[in-house]
Amino acid sequence: MELLHSGKVRDVYADGADLILVASDRVSIYDVVLPTPIPDKGRLLTALSLWWFEQLSDLVPNHVVSATEVPAEFAGRAIRCRRLEMVPVECVARGYLTGGGLAEYERTGAVSGVPLPRGLVEASILPEPIFTPSTKAPKGEHDEPITYDQVVDKVGPETAERLREITIDVYRRGAEIAADRGILIADTKLELGWTPDGTLMLGDELLTSDSSRFWPAESYQPGRVQFSFDKQYVRDWAVESGWDKRPPAPEVPADVVEATRARYVEAYEKLTGNRWD
DSSP states (O other), rough: OEEEESSEEEEEEEEETTTEEOSSSEEEEETTTTOOOTHHHHHHHHHHHHHHHHHHTSSBOEEEEEESSSSSTTSSEEEEEEEOOSSSEEEEEEEEEHHHHHHHHHHHHHEETEEOOOOOOOOOOEEEEEEEOOOOOOOOSSSOOOOOHHHHHHHHOOOOOHHHHHHHHHHHHHHHHTTTTTTEEEEEEEEEEEEEOOOEEEOOOOOOOTTTTEEGGOOOOOSSSOOOSSSSSHHHHHHHHOOOSSSSSOOOOOHHHHHHHHHHHHHHHHOOOOOOO
């Protein structure tokens, strides 16, 4: 195998006609990789992605070739994938207002150029899910929100509409499935790419605790920050630590690591119904 790319949290190897996508235990916040890993994170996110790819396979094709035909040293944290020409856009769907979307709304009354009703607050449910794409920033730089018109400029009107349609469809289906299991999906980020025959497919990870915000439905209350089954706990710790969001990032305390891992495990178990060993 040949190492093609080492990303913030994933490594990509070439193996013949396929790629081997390996999820590490690294954690990235504000587009900076923290020096402290989260134990089992790569295995948890790989397992959860595979579960979601299967759940949504009738909605949109995906890049998975095999979860077992991978090198033994990567077993459990790797997926054999089709090679895709990735779309140069991060495809984000939001069903609730929080994070960077809330900050932009408070400044402009819109998110990625999508106007929203007045009077929304932290964690408000949106009238309908919205497509809020962003750039794909190189390692160490920040993704930046872009408008739908900017997506059209990048990929053309036909592909832009397809990206928006798939992103919203995946979010709606995923949110419906998760709600039945007591989890609200506030937002999610998708990666899509083209096969050589022109098929647009889901790639990378899907509806995981790294690419999405998961909130427990039972305690949901707009107007305040929600408990999250994702790396938001690490983000909150980092902000409170006084870190300026620039590398190098500080070491993460052991109690924050353990609490974050517990959130990843709980999200996996609630969504899939499987116990994590």
